[in-house]
Amino acid sequence: MRPGETVLLDHSTARLGTASRALRGTPSVQRRPRPRAGRAPWVARYSRTLTGFELTAATVAAVAVLGTHPGASPGTSLFWASVALVVVWPVLLHATGAHAERVFGSGSDEYRAVGRAGFGLLAVAGFVSYAAELDLSRALVVGAVPALTLGTLLGRFAARCALRRLRAQGHCAKRVVVVGRGTAVLELVDRLRRERFAGLEVVAACVTSADRDRVTRVAGVPVGGLDDVLSLVGTLGADTIAVTSASETAAQYLRSLSWQLEGTGIELLVAPGLVEVAGPRLHIRPFEGLPLLSVEQPRFEGWQRVVKGGLDRAVAALALLVLAPALLAIAVTVKVTSPGPVLYRQERVGLNGQAFTMLKFRSMVMDAERQLDALRAQSTADGLLFKMRVDPRVTPVGRVMRRLSLDELPQLLNVLGGSMSLVGPRPPLPGEVARxxxxxxxxxxxxxxxxxxxxxxxxxxLPWEEAVRLDLRYVENWSLALDALILAKTVRAVLTSSGAY
Known part of the structure; x- marks a missing residue:
């Protein structure tokens, strides 16, 4: 499939005739006693915590408004409007879906719901003030409501970070049964286990009879057939079913399964087979009643790229100016602690395969390249890269620099010159690109x-395949917002020295 094409939500239904014939020989989903999945206890606690924060934030906003208007005594319109703000704000957030379980922890729907609530409150306050000729202060309409919306968004972000940490530790997760063809199931199981912060814990798998033995050996969870879905859900207390794209889970099977889940409270997720494409590139579009998944082409040019290039150079110039004393100190330390140049220059491959010289503070001994062949057998890498956790070529000062990523600071000059960006894929060596x-x-x-x-x-x-997958995900889903998020998380990664050696 080429980017920009419109595909079926479950791409296998493009061969619906073949899939339907295959389904006649596939065990159908049996009707079983319907399990009842109530709201998980953590969801209620999380929602109550958010509501408490929202009430507190609204109270602070109301007190701030009244504090700027000492004459707003009980009985005045401004006083009652401030009191109403405390009550209405949490109600609006619930009404816009900001407390729905599906928005907790991932995606932008949660932030959109808060934005809709803030916009709605601002519109209602302005309309009522004008229509009823109430003497509402600008501090309430123009100041308190936008500030309350922004404060709630920041609170939601902090709560999401805490929730993702808990999920990474195995808490606050949904129990998932993965359904589909063997290879697709194993890929999804592996993905969910790597990204535990997504909050989806795989407890069972249901596959075709031909794949059952293979999946049982690899998955490490109970494995059933395609007609065992509901029985496994009930036995294991699962609350989510994730269906992969495969002919055995085509339209007829998926429709039957969705009917049997009606009234159970069990969530049904469908993986469209485009796991590396996400965000604004995916849209559900109905054509004559048929829901299709539209995949937009990735954008490698346009105004956002111009903005990105401008921000790259501006931030790099500012960083070089601010960090100049630290850069000088590091350069002097490298020079006096080991013989050789301060900067290490290496050819890398950049945009459209063009070679450029990447700069780093030298962290290894002078003849590091000549020693590489002798050490290659000790590499711990599983792909095209050379990796050693304790590399004897690294100097004592270089080890400290690598742990804190200080050796990479001269790459700000590459960013300023336009050969690199602040955020992007890892710059590869020519030898890697050749393969x-x-x-x-x-x-x-x-x-x-x-x-x-x-x-x-x-x-x-990271293993080689995972590093490549992450780079490809960035290429497919680039946005200014994603760049900002990566920059923010880079600070934490550097401070914790995660994976640095």
Whole structure:
């Protein structure tokens, strides 16, 4: 499939005739006693905590408004409007879906719901003030409501960070049964286990009879057939079913399964087979009543790229100016502690395969390249890279610099010169690029970055395939918002020295 094409939500239904014939020989989902999945206890506690914060924030906003108007005594319109703010704000957030379980922890729907509540409150306050000729202060309409919305968004972000940490530790997770063909099921199981912060714990799998033995050996969870879905859900107390794209889970099967889940409270998720494409590129569009998944082309040019380039250079210039004393101190330390140049220059491959010279503070001995062949057998990497957790070529000062990523600061000069970006894929070596296949070569469609998804996800601890997958995900789903998020998380990754050696 080429980017920009419109595909079926479950791509296998494009061959509906073949799939329907296959389904006649596939065990159908049996009707069983319907399990009842209530709201998980953590969801209620999380919602109550958010409501408490929202009441507190609204109270602070109301007190601030009344504090700026000492004459707003009980009985005045401003006083009652401030009291109403405390009551109405949490109600509006519940009404817009900001407390729905599905928005907790991931996606932008939660923030959109808060934004809708803030916009609605602002519109209602302005309309009522004008229509009823009430003497409402600008501090309430123009000041308190926007500030309350912003404060709630910041509170939601902090709560989400806490929730993702809990999920990474195995708490506050949904219990998931994965359904589909063996290979697709194993890929989804592996993905969910790697990204535990998503809050989906795989407790069972249901696959075709031909795949059952293989999945049982690898998955490490109970495995049933396609007709065992509801029985496993009831036995294991699962609250979510994730269906992968495969002919055995085509339209007829999926429709039957969805009917049997009616009234159970069990969530049904469908993986469209486009796991690396997300965000604004995916849209559900109905055509004559048929729901189709529209996949927009990734954008590698346009005004956002112009903004990105301008911000890259501006931030790099400012960082070089602010960090100048630290850069000088590091340079002097490198020079006096080991013989050789201060900067290490290495050829890397950038945008559209163009070579450039990447700069780093030298962290190894002078003849590090000549020693590489002798050490290659000790590499712990599983792909094209060379990795050693304790590399004898690294100097004592270089080890400290690497742990804190200080050796990469000269790359700000590359960013200022335009050969690199602040955020992007890892800059590859020419030898790596020579062995790229077609899919990996997509990393070269954007500038390499000083940091990226690989930097905030484990750095040198990542296996080769995972590092490539993260780079490709960035290329496919780039946005200014994603860049800002990666930069924010890079600070934490550097401070914790995660995967740095």
């Amino acid at each position: 790229y296949d077609t899919s990996v070569s997509r990393r070269l469609l954007v500038k390499p970055g000083l940091t990226g998804l690989w930097q905030i996800s484990g750095r040198s601890d």
